[in-house]
Amino acid sequence: MPFALSTAAAVDKLDFSLPESLTVIGVCALTALISNMALAVFNDGVRPFLLDFVRGNTRRGEMTAVSFGLSAGFVFGLGAPMALSTGVLNPWLLFLPTDILGIFAPRRWLAPILGGAWGAIVVFGLSGANNAAHDLPVDFLTAMQEMATPILFLFLLFPVIAIASQFGRVRGAITFVVEIAFVVLSMKVWPEQFPGALAMAAGVLMLLGFALVKDLRDRRAANVPPPASPADAPGAARIPVEDGPDGGPPANPVEDRPDGKPPADPVASLFGANAERLRRHLPWFAVLGAALAAMVNLHVFGGGEATSFLVAKGDYGEAAQVDFYRAFGFLPLIATTALASGAFQIVGFTFVYPLAYLAPNVAVAAVGGAVLFTVEILALSYIGRGLALLPSIRDASDHLRNAIGKTLEIAILFGAIAAAATMGGGLGITLVGGLYLLNEAIGRPVVRLAAGPAAVVVAGIVLNALHWLDLFTPLKG
Template identity: 30%
Template sequence: MLFEINILTIIVMAALGGICAYLANQNIAVFHDGLRPLYPQYLDGVMDRKTLFATSFALSFGLVIGFGIPTSIAGKIIITHTIMLACDIIGTLFSDDRNGKWISTGVGALFGVALLFGMQVLMNIFTILPIDFTGDLGLVGSLIIVSFSVFPAIAVAYQAGVVKGGIVLVLTMVVKQLTVLFGSFTINSVNVQINADGMALLFAIISMVFVATRYNKKSDVGAVDAFAVFGKNIERIKKNMLVLAISGGIVALATTLLLIAEGPASLTLTAEGQYFEAAMVSLGRTLGFIPLVMTTAIISGVYSPAGTKAVHVPAILFINMGILGMVGSFFVGALIMIIEVLLLGFIAAGMDKFPGMKDLGDNARTAMSKVLDIALLVGGMLAANAIAPTIGYIWVIGLFFLNQVSKKPLASMAIGPIGAITMGLIVNILHLIGLFPIV
């Protein structure tokens, strides 16, 4: 793994696991966006704690096992889903009384530390196998940055039609090509190299937001704000602003320490040291998640331990800046969380006036998901083929279609990482029985 195991990282992972479990247990914040809207039923007494836990487990366990852990192993940084979804489960497992509060916090902290050591142990085991395939796992995410600049064009196509989406796609390609040709120059003997993928993504995101602000179905004059009735929920979130700020600071600090990454794309770029590009990808995901996180928070009175994910953006840029970077990351993360909570009512009202922005969030998430599905699948195929040129492609393609017909399919974007990792284990088994000689 890319992170170091020392006193600081152990404390940070314990703090991250502890606070995420605490927030879930005290009904303040959960990471799974689908779990958040169920909390009003629990808070109103319609749903009991056992049902809440069972629902949390059903929603999150498969993602932790089938997506979080394989993606973390492949990228060598723990993806946030692995720890935060698990802590949703831990928090809801215990009652939200005085004892349950501290028990869940302690278990969450222990899980964070166990995850820190466990991921490193897994990587160490892989490296001592007869055929070390860990180097090839980097290919799993090799196509993400190239393909990720496509998602804004797809989002525009969903929102404003395929023609406008096609225009954004073509212009994105033009911007990238122009950056490749003219993005390298010298200023006062200093060579400046502008990243073409980063510029293409930046242009595409700006285009996506521009289209969304112009593509609005105006609501009737005098209509009642859709979110006005949820004022009590907003106030409930604001009452927990301090602990949410601490959570935002810890999440940001963990990101700066390379312990966690907010998504597969930013994980891959961060692992490769492309921090600006990773921050841009994280910003793009934040734009997509603002409407979802805000609306589910407003209707439930329950927020997210990572907020809209905006805390990750500056945190990535603070990497390798030493103690000042770590301190700055924590305080900026906390400040961002405070600003998000304070703006909750304003943003909710803005979504009423500019419904196109809410549609943008829905469309952007759908587009990102589809792009990542393909990028990780093809990346997984490339990695599996690098590990086993004779059978790698067959294995991943077969897994993909078997998953499609399964009664309980895994998330599509998990198939690439799972296929590559299992291919590595398979070739080691084949080698032990003499069917896969080392060339």
């Protein structure tokens, strides 16, 4: 049977079992507590502000306002609609609110209570909202499942965009041809598998290969002795050097130090202190890794837009591959902001997702998650040094991250239009497309990634209101 994307059966998965509900509530309580301790947050935009917060230069209310402003659009415009349409929870719905609640809590004991309360609202309230939406004449949640195909099949091209932006259009075009060839081959030879998995693997490997070759070439060029300076030629004019104090020789900043060592780099000192701060709290991160992995292994959670649909369909191997390749785009950002701020990413380098998808049971996943987070914290300084030695690899990850964002913006917009056509035909397209364009025209109060799903929800509500006013007849089927 060829790979299919129907997630209709997945909607009922919003009725969580008691162990699943308690696990989600516990994870939300823990992430809120860790956010309150300023050890980790999910929003990458919030993390750079945490250093001033830890030092007391930013007040709690100001920090809460920053976190809310950077997160609210993703929670209600992307996280909630994606969860309702797939039946699978996601990090925007769970961890952006626990960032806010943890920072907001004036007392440490209050943070896990607020986080746990949010988890309870999600697991118990989402099912009721889902059932109510499906009882409406215009079932916009089922229509939103049409977003799966554009998201999955356009998302796989993000390495093409990254290579074209970093290494030029020729290599980008070559990568595009290679990825399409892998998609066609996969559909022919392995029709039951998601055909984008091998294509993404090939694209990411090509990007890393181009970057590594460039770094090695640049390092070889840097080791070539520079040509002799004209100033060293016999009879060349000499540039006068100022005398040191009291007419003596110029001061040497190394020799003048009592220990003979060069002055300390303040940036390196800060990075080292922040890495040490995270290592001091290593047990908390081990517990966090175990809890996250346990929740993901229950298959009620997807780490990204594309993987939410794959998890809903039960394709955990493909979901693991997608999130594994995606992790390379965010690793440098997470590592550098963690070293600069002293706060880690709530989900680590995101490798916990593929590990937990593939673990045979919850216990194995939890142990693996604890070990993985421990290794990530201990390796943070080494990763930072490695990125400094491989600038093209670091740049490649930046291009990957930007490409992921651009690709998903287009894919989600296409999916939103497909959902609009399914639930409302031409009128649905007009409403969803019009709301998206209006959002652009008024300065984008809702970020592009969330604008499409949010427009589908609003348009669905409008279509139901028009139906009750006898101004719109829902489409059959």
